[in-house]
Amino acid sequence: MSRPTGRVLTLLELLRSGGTRTVAELADRLGVDGRTVRRYVSQLVDLDVPVESVRGRHGGYRLAPGYRLPPLMLGDDEALAVLLGLVAGRRTGLTSAVRTADETASAKIRRVLPRHLARRLDTLLEALDFTDRPGEFATPDAGILLTLADAVRHRRPASIGYTDRDGRRGERTLHAYGIVAHAGRWYVTGEDPRTGEDRTLRLDRVTDARTLPGSFPAPTGPGPAQRVLSGFATAAYRHEVTLRIHATVERIRARLPASVAVLDEAGPEADGDRAAERWRRVELRVERLDWLPPVLASLDRPFVVERPDALRDLVAALAERLGSYAREA
Structure with a gap:
């Protein structure tokens, strides 16, 4: 997939998230200028995607109400990969917070699988086992996970509601460097801007998260996974x-x-x-x-x-x- 094509698809995803997006916001998220944003919008319109232009002080672009993407066309190997990902995610606790979506997605894909592939999938699932029990660990909220991922991607400070291991609740600000899965749990790691010290927080203890205005420089030194491991060893x-x-x-x-x-x-x-x-x-x-x-x-x-x-x-x-x-x- 070419880079411009990928940006057009990213633009579509941004518009699908709802609301009106300004040209300046879209340009910032896509890493292009305003003229390029307008060109990408024209390409979506040429593909019969109903993008509406909103005029005024808070104007920009939005998708017409009720628009839904056309059905995905998956090959056999792609459908099998998606199903296995859903099964593994459910068993390891990643998708249990969105169980309804997980199960309906699996059912839709299984209904359209060729019989021979469905039989092979059933055989594989019968032979498959996991060392971790389903639901053994708490699962992070999907909205919180996506919000923090956005903060990591665009290096924006995040305000996080957090409950520590002693049950104390509080608000923290974090320059999030990455999200790490380790030993059945999910963590966000980054720097506390007030102290300059590294912090590693369990995502299942995060009660809410939102991005804040501003940005922070790209981190130097160890990657997110190494920071999490070091945090455990020095806690x-x-x-x-x-x-x-x-x-x-x-x-x-x-x-x-x-x-x-x-x-x-x-x-x-x-x-x-x-x-x-x-x-x-x-x-x-x-x-x-x-x-x-x-x-x-x-x-x-x-x-x-x-x-x-x-x-x-x-x-x-x-x-x-x-x-x-x-x-x-």
Whole structure:
């Protein structure tokens, strides 16, 4: 698809969202000038799309009331891809908030599938399984998701109503850098303009969102996914843990991924010794300590618990327990 064609289709989508759009707004959203917007509108009119021109101070363009797009023409592979996407979205919790639309869309596509393809799809769905249970995680509101996506795309500040993990409700302003799916949940990550610090918010805790006037510069540094993982690893929890582990980076990360632990990779690490076994400093912030001793034991590499003492006691208790099992055998 050529770039001008893509912009014409984007223009159509903007008009379909409802209301009257000014030429200046459309030009800003499409990244073109006003003359080009008018040319794109003419192309839509030539395709029998009823675009109306609204005059006056708040004038612009809008679609005629009651206009609907013609039916989509999907090939077999395209229809199968859409159905599988709907099924996966429902099972992973992404589309459960719009269950009615999800189910009606699936039904419409299935009705027009050729019989042989419908049979193959049924066979696939019978063989398909998921590790996550449907509805295991809360699903973000579709309107909030789209509003924040618009804020990310156009680098506009967003005002967000948010309920934190202690149940406190408040209003936050965020320069949103991206939306990230991780471990069955959805997050928006960005910068708090008041403090300049990174923030990662769970989308199922966002009660409302709206874009604000103005813009912010494109972010530098790590991408949204890495920011989310770093946020998890450095968040404030009940226990602060410091370890030294004699192992390769890969072996440590297999048990303590970036979303859980911060691994000191300074110094010789810059010289490409990720595959070398040496003493490496690892820091974690956790709510509970009881899961760490089995993880450390599974590394099968020397380690030292620098803090806290409670973790050292739990490791010693596990070692004693395992030793007693071996002696009994």
